[in-house]
Amino acid sequence: MRLTRTPRPPCRRHRRRRTLLLAELVVLALLTSGASAHAETVVLALAGSVEEVLNNIRNWLMGILAGLATVFLTIGGVRRVFGSGDPGEQEKAKEAFKAAGIGYVLAALAPLVVEVLKGIVGA
Template identity: 45%
Template sequence: MPQVVLAAPKTIPQVIDGLTDWIMGILALVATLFLVIAGLRYTAAGGDPAQVEQAKGNFKSALIGYALAFLSPTILDVLQSIIGG
């Protein structure tokens, strides 16, 4: 009776592709969360300069998160080429 292989080990490029998808998703989720928080803070600031500055900081964090999510495939490709996969 032949033995059936249910799962084979993944290669480094396959693992990095999987990591890319996960990292992009997580970064986009966190960036969206910061964007929502920033919008709520800005709306609830009521003209308070300190609250407006916190909201602006959250907007900047959201933009950084979206940029990292967008650039993560490139970053991981560079890491893959360094590792040699």
């Protein structure tokens, strides 16, 4: 009777090493096989006037402020619901609601700030 040795499955460490080695080889192949790129100057943002720049600033400012206010409103709502009567959590929820309100007011006032900037700059 002949004894045959059954192959053992590779352990996790060897499988992990093989996977990492394969990933490194793929990344190396992708980095070295790419065609050389020509550097081209591409202008992505071109403003025609100062007024256009200030309008873009206003739009970004309003978007960021409204987004942050919405995040604080959501946090306040979650704290209010999951606070389950804890006075500390309820107070934190009120503070988050106040912060959301301030954020929405600032977002609404952003056009006024840009108009003041236009007056200062002379656009």
